[in-house]
Amino acid sequence: MINVVDVSHHYGVRPVLSHVNFRVPTGQLVAVMGPNGVGKTTLLGIIAGIMAPAKGHVEINGLRRRAGEDVELKIRKQVAYLPDHPWLPEFMTTREWLLAVGQLYDIESDRLMDHIDRLLDLFQLTEKGDSPIRTCSNGQKKKIAICGTLVTEAPVLVLDEPFTGGLDPAAGLALRRVLKHMADTGAATIFMASQIPELVEQMAHQIMVLSGTHVLAYDTMDGLRAKTGCAGGLPEVFEKLVHPETLAHIENYFNRSKK
Amino acid sequence: MKRQLPFHSNAVWPPAWLMVTFLFAYGLVMGCLWLISVRLPNAGDISNAGEIVNIRMTIIGGAAALYAAFRLFRFHPACNHAYANWLRLSPWTPRKPLPLGPVHFVWQDAAVIGVLSAIAFWHAHVDPLLPVEIFALAYFGIFTLLLLYMRRWWTSLALGFLWPALTLPQARGTAGVIIAVAIIVVIGHGHWQSLKAFPWPFLKGAAHQTPLLQRNIQIDLGGNSLTRAQAELGWPFFALSPKTELPSVSQRNSVCLGALFGWWSFCFTESATPGPLPELIVFFAFIAGMFRFAIYGNKVSPPFNVWWRIASGRILVPGFDIIFLTPLATVLVAIVGGMIIKRSGSWYPEVEAGVIAVMWYLLFGGGPTLRKWMLTGQFRLRPPARINANKQQLREV
Numbered sequence A: 001m002i003n004v005v006d007v008s009h010h011y012g013v014r015p016v017l018s019h020v021n022f023r024v025p026t027g028q029l030v031a032v033m034g035p036n037g038v039g040k041t042t043l044l045g046i047i048a049g050i051m052a053p054a055k056g057h058v059e060i061n062g063l064r065r066r067a068g069e070d071v072e073l074k075i076r077k078q079v080a081y082l083p084d085h086p087w088l089p090e091f092m093t094t095r096e097w098l099l100a101v102g103q104l105y106d107i108e109s110d111r112l113m114d115h116i117d118r119l120l121d122l123f124q125l126t127e128k129g130d131s132p133i134r135t136c137s138n139g140q141k142k143k144i145a146i147c148g149t150l151v152t153e154a155p156v157l158v159l160d161e162p163f164t165g166g167l168d169p170a171a172g173l174a175l176r177r178v179l180k181h182m183a184d185t186g187a188a189t190i191f192m193a194s195q196i197p198e199l200v201e202q203m204a205h206q207i208m209v210l211s212g213t214h215v216l217a218y219d220t221m222d223g224l225r226a227k228t229g230c231a232g233g234l235p236e237v238f239e240k241l242v243h244p245e246t247l248a249h250i251e252n253y254f255n256r257s258k259k
Numbered sequence B: 001m002k003r004q005l006p007f008h009s010n011a012v013w014p015p016a017w018l019m020v021t022f023l024f025a026y027g028l029v030m031g032c033l034w035l036i037s038v039r040l041p042n043a044g045d046i047s048n049a050g051e052i053v054n055i056r057m058t059i060i061g062g063a064a065a066l067y068a069a070f071r072l073f074r075f076h077p078a079c080n081h082a083y084a085n086w087l088r089l090s091p092w093t094p095r096k097p098l099p100l101g102p103v104h105f106v107w108q109d110a111a112v113i114g115v116l117s118a119i120a121f122w123h124a125h126v127d128p129l130l131p132v133e134i135f136a137l138a139y140f141g142i143f144t145l146l147l148l149y150m151r152r153w154w155t156s157l158a159l160g161f162l163w164p165a166l167t168l169p170q171a172r173g174t175a176g177v178i179i180a181v182a183i184i185v186v187i188g189h190g191h192w193q194s195l196k197a198f199p200w201p202f203l204k205g206a207a208h209q210t211p212l213l214q215r216n217i218q219i220d221l222g223g224n225s226l227t228r229a230q231a232e233l234g235w236p237f238f239a240l241s242p243k244t245e246l247p248s249v250s251q252r253n254s255v256c257l258g259a260l261f262g263w264w265s266f267c268f269t270e271s272a273t274p275g276p277l278p279e280l281i282v283f284f285a286f287i288a289g290m291f292r293f294a295i296y297g298n299k300v301s302p303p304f305n306v307w308w309r310i311a312s313g314r315i316l317v318p319g320f321d322i323i324f325l326t327p328l329a330t331v332l333v334a335i336v337g338g339m340i341i342k343r344s345g346s347w348y349p350e351v352e353a354g355v356i357a358v359m360w361y362l363l364f365g366g367g368p369t370l371r372k373w374m375l376t377g378q379f380r381l382r383p384p385a386r387i388n389a390n391k392q393q394l395r396e397v
Helices: A040-048 A069-078 A094-104 A109-122 A138-151 A169-184 A197-203 A221-228 A234-242 A244-258 B008-012 B016-039 B050-075 B081-089 B107-123 B129-149 B153-165 B174-196 B212-217 B226-230 B251-272 B278-296 B306-312 B318-342 B345-365 B370-376 B385-396
Strands: A002-011 A014-024 A029-033 A055-060 A079-082 A156-160 A189-193 A206-211 A214-219
Touching: A002 A040, A014 A040, A014 A214, A029 A040, A029 A169, A029 A197, A040 A055, A040 A079, A040 A156, A040 A189, A069 A079, A069 B370, A079 A138, A094 A109, A094 A138, A109 A138, A138 A156, A138 A169, A156 A169, A169 A189, A169 A197, A197 A234, A206 A221, A206 A234, A214 A221, A214 A234, A221 A234, A234 A244, B008 B050, B008 B107, B016 B050, B050 B107, B050 B129, B107 B129, B129 B153, B129 B174, B153 B174, B153 B251, B251 B345, B278 B318, B278 B345, B278 B370, B318 B345
Parallel strands: A029 A189, A029 A206, A079 A156, A156 A189
Antiparallel strands: A002 A014, A002 A055, A206 A214
């Protein structure tokens, strides 16, 4: 379970998050959406432990982040974070790197090697498994970073834009299925940022919409529909929530052209 | 009939290259002197001139020091990891002699140094004790460094106190002999303890410390071990690693290190008598404080900048500002200590030593420890600059 308690953060004098409170129950997949620069990456960074909030705190499975050395290490073992711009050691091969990441999380060796083989197969990286990462394309590097997050077997995954960065459709489908399966079986609690409403609608148990510095809405798809009175898909619901004037502007545009 | 194997310590005879180098260097000097005497008969006998004697002393002393280094580097398992790893797999125990040759003194050492002393006395006309002293200094000095390398911390600490004591004006005659004997005893004890602790955990590929996975796979990463490669796992995989080996100096060790550096300062001041140096101490405290701050602030940024502090009225951020405390306290101790040193008269060596001891104690033991800071500090982890370089590249494309 992820518990975000009264989190506020600023960049310089510009507020980014203000008194954000929410809870992600265990085994749920929650997607966070919002306009660019609204603080999604900041929120994910705070949950992942990259940064300390100016105010408030985060709890992971009942343990408070940065409350103590042992507590923090326990939390780190339970959380895997995929940033929007991961950086991989280019001199290592994919397999070596995944082995090293798995070792950090104390995954039993036989299971780890088997898991790596399955991940390489799933993301069509088997041929690149024993080549240095520097020989991979941008899309392949993104896949490798995703594999690095999954190989940890961490019960809490924090993913920043996992479907962008040059992923091919096959890898997108594979990742969607894997994340959905993990969440549906309760194997992981997933908190991810995404700008692809179609994907979010298909996958997420709950959707969070950030706007301004606040959580504008945090509910299931049906809940969001009820809240907005909009029966359409997530793109319409999202627009109605975040930019209610945009839909009116579009209507106006077409109505005027008819006249 | 059983064939008698040669005693293993026969291996300690100086190697051919060492003997050839010595004979060549010494012969060159003698040859030059002979040439001068033949070509310039009016120059007189210059073989006992100060410069020539110094050259001969350097050659003989150098040979003794090289022989001491050879004795340790050739036969000590810590100097040869392949040897140590082979030893680890053999039935060798510390009670048995080291198979390649002994590290302790054997009669061959006395013979070699005796020959050098004889040359020094009868031919070079220098003090015959010179090769003995230089051999002992080099042998025990290198042994001290080896014990430090083998992580015999307490032995190294004791030697850290004993060695500088030899430089004290009071350590002449009997006191000096007592200190020298103490050094030899401590080194002997440390050596025995280190052999008992074999195989050493720091050995490359030491199986008893290696995780199963690493043992099975043994990936060669261009000379880097997998463990070392974990330190370069990329962003943010290592920054958020659930395993961390950040150094954390305990209070006990901080006290010991503070006392050690204080003692070194005292010995230096007593032997070199440079006079009180309060300004230098303040300067050092400032540099050391900055250095500590640089270590702590290396990969992190404050959660928010100065403008936000002013705008919000939250000038102090305890979760971050705690890293300023120890450097500030160190500089403060140096300033106050400097004032006391200036007023301490003839007691300045003791006061200076005390100030330096407190400063070092603070630098090592002042909170928070690096481990605590990196795990609980209120900061933002800074991604490596290479990420931004990549972003820039992507934009250009």
